Amino acid sequence: MERFLGAILAIMSLFGCFCNPVYAANETEAYTTVTYTVDQSYNVIIPSSLSLNTSTGIEITASDVMLRDGYRVLVTLDKSQLSYDGDRIKLFGKSELDYIICDIEKANINNKTSTFGIAEDSFLVALFESGNTQPVKYGYIKLRPYADNASTGTYSTSFHYVISVSNIW
Amino acid sequence: MRTTVIISTAILIFVEIAVASVIIISSARSNGREVAQPQEALAAVADSIGQAILPDKSNAEAKPESSGEDGGIIIPGFASLTFRANTLQQRVKFSNPAQNKCYFVLKIILPDGKEIYRSNKIAPNEAIEQIQLNTILPTGTHEDTILQYSCYDMDTLDIMSGASVKFTLEVR
Numbered sequence: 001m002e003r004f005l006g007a008i009l010a011i012m013s014l015f016g017c018f019c020n021p022v023y024a025a026n027e028t029e030a031y032t033t034v035t036y037t038v039d040q041s042y043n044v045i046i047p048s049s050l051s052l053n054t055s056t057g058i059e060i061t062a063s064d065v066m067l068r069d070g071y072r073v074l075v076t077l078d079k080s081q082l083s084y085d086g087d088r089i090k091l092f093g094k095s096e097l098d099y100i101i102c103d104i105e106k107a108n109i110n111n112k113t114s115t116f117g118i119a120e121d122s123f124l125v126a127l128f129e130s131g132n133t134q135p136v137k138y139g140y141i142k143l144r145p146y147a148d149n150a151s152t153g154t155y156s157t158s159f160h161y162v163i164s165v166s167n168i169w
Numbered sequence: 170m171r172t173t174v175i176i177s178t179a180i181l182i183f184v185e186i187a188v189a190s191v192i193i194i195s196s197a198r199s200n201g202r203e204v205a206q207p208q209e210a211l212a213a214v215a216d217s218i219g220q221a222i223l224p225d226k227s228n229a230e231a232k233p234e235s236s237g238e239d240g241g242i243i244i245p246g247f248a249s250l251t252f253r254a255n256t257l258q259q260r261v262k263f264s265n266p267a268q269n270k271c272y273f274v275l276k277i278i279l280p281d282g283k284e285i286y287r288s289n290k291i292a293p294n295e296a297i298e299q300i301q302l303n304t305i306l307p308t309g310t311h312e313d314t315i316l317q318y319s320c321y322d323m324d325t326l327d328i329m330s331g332a333s334v335k336f337t338l339e340v341r
Contacts, residue, residue: 040248045241048271048320048329063243073246078333158328164313164335165248 040067044163058141060126067130070167075126077118078160087117091155100155102145109139242320243269249337254308257301264296271329276317306340314338
């Protein structure tokens, strides 16, 4: 009886070993190609701060500019957040009545040819094309403060940039 | 004799189970049924909360030339964004690049001036992948929607230069 039982168990185990999955040798493969086009994107790099005691201007650059043909990245200065009068801005001290005047002009980053004021081209300060880190137009804002008769202290303003992608330019 | 039969049978069963396990696991992998990756698991967790802030892996691998080492602020921009209609929960990819040395606070402002979203502070190398809007949006296209970046010094929390990215918001 014991031998019989042992033999049965051994046979069952043996058959169990043959119960592994078996795949067809000539299976065919089919594919579904899934695609998704990532929309236009870019990084614009703006200066966080600038001391006019040690520097004279702001440089705007970009990275990873990926655009469709004919499209460009436009960087403009937000006039509504800037005390702008002609080709000058105000840098404020302790109050709105305490300010100094500062000449502002924009220049091409490559040849440094500049334009007085920033109003021309709807306050455009940099224009980027796909794949470029340097702007194809402007890219540099020159600032020259006039502190004659101003009281001692620090005068400041902050720039707010508006960035968009357009095929109109 | 009886003990020998039982022991040999037990060994056979053990070997059989081991072989079967190896075959089943290798079969599952060849069929592409891998166990979920940790990042997928993290994203799944993010789905369950209103606003998920995750480490931004893509920014950590950014090129040196896009760095903000000179004190510059990297503003990520895009041309369009798609939201789902009639729901507050939306999927996005807003990030503060690792090279920045400032906090971002982001706002989404519709062309009519209505603010529909404002983030908490986003530190460098963090990203938001899910947001909750203030209001439900109907289907439509909103040209010149603004993603406003307010930048704050990480030590003093003083406001720094900022930027607004104009984009087309599609709700469908």
